[in-house]
Amino acid sequence: MLQTHDVCVEINKKKILKNIKFDVPAGKITALIGPNGSGKSTLMRAISGEISYQGKIFINERDINFMKAWELAAIRAVLPQNSSVAFPFTVAEVIHIGLRNSTESSTDHLINDALDCVGLLSLAKREYSQLSGGEQQRVQLARVLAQVWSPLIDGSAKWIFLDEPVSSLDISYQLEVMNIMQNYADRGGGVLTIMHDLNLTAMYADNVGLLHNGKLLCFGTPSQVMNDKILSEAYSCEIKVNKTPKNDKIFILPQATNT
Amino acid sequence: MWATKESKNKSILADKYRVGRRAHVILTLALLLVGCFSLAIGPANVSIWSILKKLMLNELLTSLEYIIIFDIRLPRLLLGTCVGAALAISGAVMQGLFRNPLADPGLIGISAGAGLGAIIAIVLGGIIPGFITSILGNYLVVFFAFLGGWATTLILYTVATRRGQTSVATMLLAGIALGALAGAISGILVYKANDQQLRDLTFWGLGSLAGASWAKVTVAGPLIGVAIFFAVRLGHGLNALALGEATAAHIGVATQNLKNNAIFAVAAATGIAVAVSGGIGFIGIVVPHLVRQLIGPDHRTLIVNSGLLGAIILVLADVISRIIVAPAELPIGIITAVIGAPVFLWILLSNRKEGNW
Ligand SMILES: Nc1ncnc2c1ncn2[C@@H]1O[C@H](COP(=O)(O)OP(=O)(O)OP(=O)(O)O)[C@@H](O)[C@H]1O
Ligand SMILES: [Mg+2]
Numbered sequence: 001m002l003q004t005h006d007v008c009v010e011i012n013k014k015k016i017l018k019n020i021k022f023d024v025p026a027g028k029i030t031a032l033i034g035p036n037g038s039g040k041s042t043l044m045r046a047i048s049g050e051i052s053y054q055g056k057i058f059i060n061e062r063d064i065n066f067m068k069a070w071e072l073a074a075i076r077a078v079l080p081q082n083s084s085v086a087f088p089f090t091v092a093e094v095i096h097i098g099l100r101n102s103t104e105s106s107t108d109h110l111i112n113d114a115l116d117c118v119g120l121l122s123l124a125k126r127e128y129s130q131l132s133g134g135e136q137q138r139v140q141l142a143r144v145l146a147q148v149w150s151p152l153i154d155g156s157a158k159w160i161f162l163d164e165p166v167s168s169l170d171i172s173y174q175l176e177v178m179n180i181m182q183n184y185a186d187r188g189g190g191v192l193t194i195m196h197d198l199n200l201t202a203m204y205a206d207n208v209g210l211l212h213n214g215k216l217l218c219f220g221t222p223s224q225v226m227n228d229k230i231l232s233e234a235y236s237c238e239i240k241v242n243k244t245p246k247n248d249k250i251f252i253l254p255q256a257t258n259t
Numbered sequence: 260m261w262a263t264k265e266s267k268n269k270s271i272l273a274d275k276y277r278v279g280r281r282a283h284v285i286l287t288l289a290l291l292l293v294g295c296f297s298l299a300i301g302p303a304n305v306s307i308w309s310i311l312k313k314l315m316l317n318e319l320l321t322s323l324e325y326i327i328i329f330d331i332r333l334p335r336l337l338l339g340t341c342v343g344a345a346l347a348i349s350g351a352v353m354q355g356l357f358r359n360p361l362a363d364p365g366l367i368g369i370s371a372g373a374g375l376g377a378i379i380a381i382v383l384g385g386i387i388p389g390f391i392t393s394i395l396g397n398y399l400v401v402f403f404a405f406l407g408g409w410a411t412t413l414i415l416y417t418v419a420t421r422r423g424q425t426s427v428a429t430m431l432l433a434g435i436a437l438g439a440l441a442g443a444i445s446g447i448l449v450y451k452a453n454d455q456q457l458r459d460l461t462f463w464g465l466g467s468l469a470g471a472s473w474a475k476v477t478v479a480g481p482l483i484g485v486a487i488f489f490a491v492r493l494g495h496g497l498n499a500l501a502l503g504e505a506t507a508a509h510i511g512v513a514t515q516n517l518k519n520n521a522i523f524a525v526a527a528a529t530g531i532a533v534a535v536s537g538g539i540g541f542i543g544i545v546v547p548h549l550v551r552q553l554i555g556p557d558h559r560t561l562i563v564n565s566g567l568l569g570a571i572i573l574v575l576a577d578v579i580s581r582i583i584v585a586p587a588e589l590p591i592g593i594i595t596a597v598i599g600a601p602v603f604l605w606i607l608l609s610n611r612k613e614g615n616w
Binding site: 045048049050068069070071072073074077078080083084085086087088089090092093094096097098099100108111112115124125143147 | 271272275358359360495498499500501502503505506508509510511512513514551555556557
């Protein structure tokens, strides 16, 4: 379980997050949505222990403020919204660097499996900085997965926090990555992901949190959160939420405003 | 089936780490070889081979031979080794810290800051409280050079780095400004210097090993050893830092500690090198770059390999400086600049091609 209690974040005297309070269960995919600048990444950075905040954040009942960097690294991995790699490290080396506590022989298997998982095994020896944007994003995802490869540790969940993991992927890899998350959650791990694609969110997420101006507008299942009124208000544009005739799945069509 | 999988996996990291470890051995041997070469060469016609022969046959050396080899060439060789290693290592650590291959203690003002510290100690030594000078003794100049380098690195890092990302432009420009400021203050102090101090100061501008002596070797050697010991342990952390400061923290690195230690190691290595040999430029940028090209960017081996190659290159540059205009001697800083400046431009260009600006 990941819990936040009245988390507030202030940067340069500006309140970026106001009293965020929610419980994220492990074994499920939880998506954070909201317009640009609403505070999604800031919230994730607070939960990752990257920035200071008021309030409390617990992962598996432990206050993260009292955990060392290496203790956190053992139970959660983070995919930032933007990442760059300095120096000509290869793809395999990038993932290897992320695995500071592993032993030599299992490391090779782990790198292998993680790259296989995101379909990049053939690029293992290529220089990271020469890959395309989408390939780099998948390498970073592989690094995150490798860090917390088995989703459970002594019966409690490990976590992956992903900031827009599919933002530069083509449609087939978007589905592939969503399936990877699904699989991780099914095996008991916790998944918290920031999403801009509302359709993928509706399709895969078990819970959705909607952020707006630094506040958590609502938190619940996709069908609770994603309706015309709430989404249109949050994103300040007309959004029509539809259901598929066959199986009542939600899908969203943006409405062009000038026709 | 298992065997094929095993061998496929084994190659995935390309075993560059092992190559890097092997390079430690090869470079150490090369350094020994270059060292013998350097002992054998000089304006005085004393050959190392004849001396080795005499030593083996238990014959006595003439006092001239003894002085030239043991009091002139050997301390110079050892000092060159220490300084070359220190400069190259502080370059490698600094580039890891700034996440950029263009960071070099000479180019961005840290050597100038260390030089200012040394000049303050020499010129204003009289007004430094007596108990400090007596505690520090021979280490006074070195210590002040360290302080100067440390302050400069700290200021530079604070100015050039925002949210874990270093702006290359800011780093270079701020470095130029800090270097100019340190140079200007040093210039003012030089006016205040008396004749003896002036003589002490001249070699800083040139950057030279000509002042090598056993006294300097015994001061600088152990301190540089400590700095290298610190620097080598930063390898893991600097690798993580290459993925960005945030990611380094996420994978379990105590980033603030890492940065403090890296700044300390850079300032110590640069400060000591500058205190004993003045501002020898470009070693810190050329050497790590070469090692990265040859073996790869893994800091776990890069730092030691840079130290070894830095020592080799500086000792060779020193040999060149002694023979190229013999019997006169060229300041070694000129040689390193002639080799280093084009390499710097090359890195700059290839960096721009990759769109890192
Ligand atoms: N370091 C900072 N200094 C000042 N303001 C910041 C900082 N970080 C974030 N902000 C501000 O906080 C607000 C929320 O930013 P955040 O990155 O969390 O948005 P987001 O919801 O992730 O947006 P996006 O969908 O564009 O990624 C923005 O208005 C941003 O300008
Ligand atoms: Mg964001």
